[in-house]
Amino acid sequence: MSTTAERVESAQGEHPIAPYLRMDRIPHIWCPTCGLGTVVKCYATALEETGLDLDKVSIVSGIGCTGRVAGYMKLDAFHSTHGRAIPFATGLKLGRPELNVTVFSGDGDLLGIGGNHFIHAARRNIDLLVVLVNNFIYGMTGGQNAPTTPMTAKSSTMPFGNFERPFNIPHLAASCGATYVARWTCLHVRRLTKAFAEALGRKGFRFIEVIAPCSTLYARLNRLGSGLDLLRFYHDSAEVRHGADTRELDMGFQEKFICGKFVDSERPTFTEAMNEHYSKILGDRYVPMTPEGGWIHE
Amino acid sequence: MKTDPRGVLTGVHYLDGDFACGEGAMAAGCRFVAGYPITPSTEVVERISRRFPFMGGTFIQMEDELASMAAVVGASWSGTKSMTVTSGPGFSLMMENIGLGAMMETPCVVVNVQRGGPSTGLPTMVGQADMMQARWGSHGDYQLIALSPQSPQEAFDLMIEAFNLAEQYRVPVMFMMDECVGHMTEKVVIPQADQIEVVPRTLTTKPPGEYWPYQVNGSHIPDMVRAGDGYRFHTTGLTHDYRGYPVMSADCQDESVRRLVDKIVLNADRIAHFDEEKVEGAEVVVLAYGITARVTRMGIELARREGLKVGFLRLVVVWPFPETKIRELAGRVKGFVVPEVNLGQVVLEVERCAAGRCPVVGVPHAGGGVHDPQIICDAIVRAAR
Numbered sequence: 216m217s218t219t220a221e222r223v224e225s226a227q228g229e230h231p232i233a234p235y236l237r238m239d240r241i242p243h244i245w246c247p248t249c250g251l252g253t254v255v256k257c258y259a260t261a262l263e264e265t266g267l268d269l270d271k272v273s274i275v276s277g278i279g280c281t282g283r284v285a286g287y288m289k290l291d292a293f294h295s296t297h298g299r300a301i302p303f304a305t306g307l308k309l310g311r312p313e314l315n316v317t318v319f320s321g322d323g324d325l326l327g328i329g330g331n332h333f334i335h336a337a338r339r340n341i342d343l344l345v346v347l348v349n350n351f352i353y354g355m356t357g358g359q360n361a362p363t364t365p366m367t368a369k370s371s372t373m374p375f376g377n378f379e380r381p382f383n384i385p386h387l388a389a390s391c392g393a394t395y396v397a398r399w400t401c402l403h404v405r406r407l408t409k410a411f412a413e414a415l416g417r418k419g420f421r422f423i424e425v426i427a428p429c430s431t432l433y434a435r436l437n438r439l440g441s442g443l444d445l446l447r448f449y450h451d452s453a454e455v456r457h458g459a460d461t462r463e464l465d466m467g468f469q470e471k472f473i474c475g476k477f478v479d480s481e482r483p484t485f486t487e488a489m490n491e492h493y494s495k496i497l498g499d500r501y502v503p504m505t506p507e508g509g510w511i512h513e
Numbered sequence: 514m515k516t517d518p519r520g521v522l523t524g525v526h527y528l529d530g531d532f533a534c535g536e537g538a539m540a541a542g543c544r545f546v547a548g549y550p551i552t553p554s555t556e557v558v559e560r561i562s563r564r565f566p567f568m569g570g571t572f573i574q575m576e577d578e579l580a581s582m583a584a585v586v587g588a589s590w591s592g593t594k595s596m597t598v599t600s601g602p603g604f605s606l607m608m609e610n611i612g613l614g615a616m617m618e619t620p621c622v623v624v625n626v627q628r629g630g631p632s633t634g635l636p637t638m639v640g641q642a643d644m645m646q647a648r649w650g651s652h653g654d655y656q657l658i659a660l661s662p663q664s665p666q667e668a669f670d671l672m673i674e675a676f677n678l679a680e681q682y683r684v685p686v687m688f689m690m691d692e693c694v695g696h697m698t699e700k701v702v703i704p705q706a707d708q709i710e711v712v713p714r715t716l717t718t719k720p721p722g723e724y725w726p727y728q729v730n731g732s733h734i735p736d737m738v739r740a741g742d743g744y745r746f747h748t749t750g751l752t753h754d755y756r757g758y759p760v761m762s763a764d765c766q767d768e769s770v771r772r773l774v775d776k777i778v779l780n781a782d783r784i785a786h787f788d789e790e791k792v793e794g795a796e797v798v799v800l801a802y803g804i805t806a807r808v809t810r811m812g813i814e815l816a817r818r819e820g821l822k823v824g825f826l827r828l829v830v831v832w833p834f835p836e837t838k839i840r841e842l843a844g845r846v847k848g849f850v851v852p853e854v855n856l857g858q859v860v861l862e863v864e865r866c867a868a869g870r871c872p873v874v875g876v877p878h879a880g881g882g883v884h885d886p887q888i889i890c891d892a893i894v895r896a897a898r
Contacts, residue, residue, distance in 0.1 A: 237758075239758075240758060269745070270741065270742065270743035270745075271741050273741070275587070285747070286747060286758070289745050290745055291740040291741065291744065291746060292747045293587070293590065293740075293747075293748055294750060295586075295613060295750065296583065296610055296750055298579075299579060299609075299610060299613075301580075302575060302579070302580035302584045303584065303586060304587060305547075305573070305575075305580075305587065306587030306591070306595065307588060307590055307591050307740060308587075308591075309545060309573060309588060309591075310571075310588035310589070310590075310591030310592065311591035311739070311740060311741050313741065314591065314740055331576050331580070332576060332579075332580050335575075485573075489571070493566045497566055500567055502519065502567055504570065504571050504593075505569060507592075507741075508591050508593040508739075509542070509543075509545060509569065509570065509571075509593030509594060510542055510544050510569060510594075511544070511592060511593065511594055511713055
């Protein structure tokens with residue numbers, strides 16, 4: 216009988232996404248039936264499909280279960296503070312404009328403590344791919360209520376059911392000016408992979424919400440069964456409707472919901488707008504930052 | 514290395530401390546600034562946002578100070594020299610990511626133009642009551658460096674020192690200006706770029722695959738890399754080992770946190786920067802920093818007129834505290850006098866280092882103004898008894 220670690224050892228080099236992972240950090244800390252492994256697999260597959268220069272791809276996470284994603288990706292990877300992944304990534308991107316920066320974090324991190332940064336980065340159209348894995352709950356700290364917990368769903372701090380209205384996240388992102396907005400579940404492996412690949416090739420504030428099961432806390436507190444039961448629920452309840460009106464994307468408790476790509480548009484990024492504006496006003500006197508970053512590298 | 518001439522406004526100017534501070538940052542090679550408006554610091558970023566477009570710099574006005582500090586830490590990892598600017602309430606909000614900067618060992622500069630506190634306090638009036646916050650404000654054990662300029666000229670000169678120290682020690686450096694110096698207008702001489710020495714980022718010479726972000730050999734300060742150079746490194750605010758990987762153990766905590774502290778403490782004498790005036794043979798030594806150093810000179814003059822032998826020790830680098838110097842003096846003088854625009858902060862460090870060997874007389878001021886020099890003189894007379 217081999218240990219888990221030994222099995223992982225023997226799998227190295229065999230698994231198709233092993234080159235994209237820090238295999239020396241596997242096994243990961245996520246619970247069995249957590250959706251995060253699948254989401255990471257989809258993201259890594261998308262990286263492979265796009266053929267991006269991985270030396271120029273950075274990943275930034277905040278704190279929480281999804282906050283651990285950066286730690287497992289074999290990229291320049293930053294595990295920052297709770298809620299601050301987006302402003303950290305903003306500095307990283309503006310400091311070296313040629314970088315392709317992905318923010319990977321959870322619903323509590325990006326929309327609870329980090330909500331203010333989310334709306335402003337979308338408004339400014341900072342050139343970031345933001346992946347929000349939504350498990351409807353604060354997982355790492357033990358199942359507390361999140362700004363995404365559906366009405367009436369139970370959490371450890373709403374033991375009698377949630378009475379706060381949750382965010383309609385794609386609508387929020389679209390309203391603030393995100394150039395790409397999609398929602399998938401971790402059951403939609405091919406569609407999610409395609410969405411990652413597509414969004415990696417776009418510019419601007421690109422946002423993908425991924426619904427993922429938390430069987431350890433969300434499902435247990437709400438008696439929804441195992442992780443597999445949640446995937447079955449996604450299978451039966453997710454309706455794919457591309458281009459849906461984002462006002463119709465609220466998530467009810469165990470109700471049917473809409474997935475798809477809702478926004479795919481272009482508008483100048485923060486950096487493009489700055490360069491264009493300063494060039495117009497200042498002409499030849501304007502010195503933009505080089506793609507490689509500030510002066511010290513020259 | 515010599516600095517980038519595009520950031521250097523060579524010449525003789527008449528500038529306030531805030532503008533001079535901004536010019537110092539640009540002359541030091543800073544090319545990324547994130548900030549949020551707050552009195553009395555805003556003129557620093559106003560100056561920078563007007564000048565950056567001509568030198569390849571990017572300024573972004575963030576949504577708050579939490580975001581500003583996070584962006585500065587992120588930008589520093591891109592390799593671009595970075596800083597933020599704020600005052601009391603904003604400084605409080607930055608503490609979380611100053612801790613991240615300390616933990617990730619990220620070179621950057623945080624300017625705090627101090628005003629009266631606590632809370633909203635006296636937004637347009639002077640204070641020096643954030644000195645202990647600069648030292649201890651973020652949770653956990655760490656050490657960082659803090660400087661305090663006494664004039665617009667020093668606001669320029671010391672910004673270059675601040676950026677250089679940040680790079681040398683891979684640490685956030687606190688630039689503890691105060692409202693008086695920030696809003697005081699004086700002559701500022703900005704030299705030619707080829708006379709400004711700056712410390713570049715110490716990028717590793719190891720190839721990818723052989724490099725680990727927190728591996729040290731002999732020195733306490735690991736070599737750095739920047740995102741986008743193929744190292745595929747990992748860093749985290751969690752307690753981490755030499756690889757930058759989280760390790761949740763008391764042993765790893767001991768090793769990593771001790772190094773964060775040791776890299777500053779063991780180099781304290783090298784980082785130390787103070788001015789001495791007539792300290793040799795003095796009965797009483799007055800210790801001051803920032804605007805209070807200017808006022809103190811008059812207080813000392815008054816005491817000297819009464820026949821007292823008074824020395825002056827002006828702190829330029831306040832943290833790490835010049836313990837060696839104070840310990841040495843404590844055995845020789847009758848007493849120390851420590852005026853500051855707070856109700857007793859740096860004086861506590863003087864008391865600690867004097868360790869009961871001589872009296873230490875604090876001269877507190879709650880803020881909103883500076884000391885009456887006569888009060889400082891009276892304290893000197895008391896200490897000399």
